[in-house]
Amino acid sequence: xxxTIRDAFAYSKVPLSVARxxxxxxxxxxxxxxxxxxxxxxxxxxxxxxxxxxxxxxxxILPFEVLSRNLGRKPEDIVKLDANENPYGPxxxxxxxxxxxxxxxxxxxxxxxxxxxxxxxxxGLEIEHxxxxxxxxxxxxxxxxxxxxxxxxxxDCPPTFAMYGFDAAVNAASVVNVPRRSDFTLDxxxxxxxxxxxxxxxxxLTSPNNPDxxxxxxxxxxxxxxxxxxxxxxxxxxxxxxxxxxxxWVKKHENLIVLRTFSKRAGLAGLRVxxxxxxLSIIQYLWRAKQPYNVSVAAExxxxxxxxxxxxLENVKNLLLQERERLFNLLNxxxxxxxxxxxxxxxxxxxxxxxxxxxxxxxxxxxxIMIRHYDNxxxxxxxxxxVGKPVHTDALMRCLRKLY
Numbered sequence: 488x489x490x491t492i493r494d495a496f497a498y499s500k501v502p503l504s505v506a507r508x509x510x511x512x513x514x515x516x517x518x519x520x521x522x523x524x525x526x527x528x529x530x531x532x533x534x535x536x537x538x539x540x541x542x543x544x545x546x547x548i549l550p551f552e553v554l555s556r557n558l559g560r561k562p563e564d565i566v567k568l569d570a571n572e573n574p575y576g577p578x579x580x581x582x583x584x585x586x587x588x589x590x591x592x593x594x595x596x597x598x599x600x601x602x603x604x605x606x607x608x609x610x611g612l613e614i615e616h617x618x619x620x621x622x623x624x625x626x627x628x629x630x631x632x633x634x635x636x637x638x639x640x641x642x643d644c645p646p647t648f649a650m651y652g653f654d655a656a657v658n659a660a661s662v663v664n665v666p667r668r669s670d671f672t673l674d675x676x677x678x679x680x681x682x683x684x685x686x687x688x689x690x691x692l693t694s695p696n697n698p699d700x701x702x703x704x705x706x707x708x709x710x711x712x713x714x715x716x717x718x719x720x721x722x723x724x725x726x727x728x729x730x731x732x733x734x735x736w737v738k739k740h741e742n743l744i745v746l747r748t749f750s751k752r753a754g755l756a757g758l759r760v761x762x763x764x765x766x767l768s769i770i771q772y773l774w775r776a777k778q779p780y781n782v783s784v785a786a787e788x789x790x791x792x793x794x795x796x797x798x799x800l801e802n803v804k805n806l807l808l809q810e811r812e813r814l815f816n817l818l819n820x821x822x823x824x825x826x827x828x829x830x831x832x833x834x835x836x837x838x839x840x841x842x843x844x845x846x847x848x849x850x851x852x853x854x855x856i857m858i859r860h861y862d863n864x865x866x867x868x869x870x871x872x873x874v875g876k877p878v879h880t881d882a883l884m885r886c887l888r889k890l891y
Contacts, residue, residue, distance in 0.1 A: 571751060622760065694722060847870060
């Protein structure tokens with residue numbers, strides 16, 4: 488027995504007879520190759536943080552390229568209504584900005600000064616309150632990394648955006664759920680009670696909410712802001728609603744953060760640009776903790792270009808709102824669907840007992856139509872349909888009619 492191995496077993500106080508047997512098995516498994524003591528002790532996953540070993544990965548929506556291979560269809564033959572993307576894409580200025588990008592070999596501005604200045608002008612909020620991220624998803628994780636210690640709690644109100652619970656798990660926090668009512672409104676008395684009992688550090692609220700499209704009224708937001716909890720208000724879909732953004736509220740509420748994105752409004756989901764409005768007392772610490780070059784040169788240039796054409800953004804929004812109404816009315820005529828009124832660019836539908844929601848999704852997928860299916864406790868038997876162009880709605884309805 489090698490001296491290093493013998494010493495290792497001696498240190499662990501294993502009986503010599505047991506050590507010899509163990510050593511023989513190790514030698515046999517390595518087929519006579521030399522083995523060192525540290526190779527016996529260390530396994531790859533032993534270096535991974537304990538709470539991450541049982542983490543279930545987030546289930547993202549597949550991109551066109553993967554769907555094309557899986558379905559055996561060209562990307563242009565797939566109607567993608569499963570991820571709330573903007574089917575009209577960004578303004579033409581974005582493509583021009585990409586084609587004339589001058590310095591892709593230089594690191595981007597760590598303070599995204601040009602984009603933050605453009606956002607300040609667009610929103611009316613002072614630039615020092617604004618922070619930009621690689622999508623709002625990065626900002627959600629950054630907030631948790633700055634706020635949560637391992638073992639802390641967040642308050643979540645399902646059904647809602649699944650990234651809140653996922654990022655909490657990544658940051659070794661636990662989630663306390665206060666489910667929404669049957670009409671998807673918040674249960675304010677229960678939220679107040681849970682905050683008193685469980686003392687979560689922050690609450691994540693989405694308005695309009697994903698996946699049902701409901702909005703939170705100002706009275707409820709103000710009631711929650713009175714609680715000793717950090718309120719993160721996700722306004723990813725605010726442009727499709729009738730309510731104004733609450734970005735300027737961060738100047739008078741020290742416990743409020745408001746998140747926004749370019750993915751839906753400006754059709755930049757693939758370039759990953761999100762931003763947030765923060766109280767000055769909080770944003771200084773996020774500046775310290777964020778990755779220095781988190782927003783690419785291409786992303787910043789394209790976001791700035793998109794803001795240069797507000798007329799295009801407004802026109803696309805109106806087209807999607809018109810199509811949302813048309814889509815709702817058509818879905819309401821499908822005998823096995825119960826659509827819910829939405830203030831966003833998607834419509835949630837309950838699939839009635841005569842149809843299986845998962846099979847409905849799979850049947851449509853085989854016909855080249857992608858929708859979102861849910862199988863969690865709050866939304867078992869539901870599907871969500873993104874608002875597309877009229878031609879997408881027509882294709883969806885043709886396929887649905889084949890199923891009844």
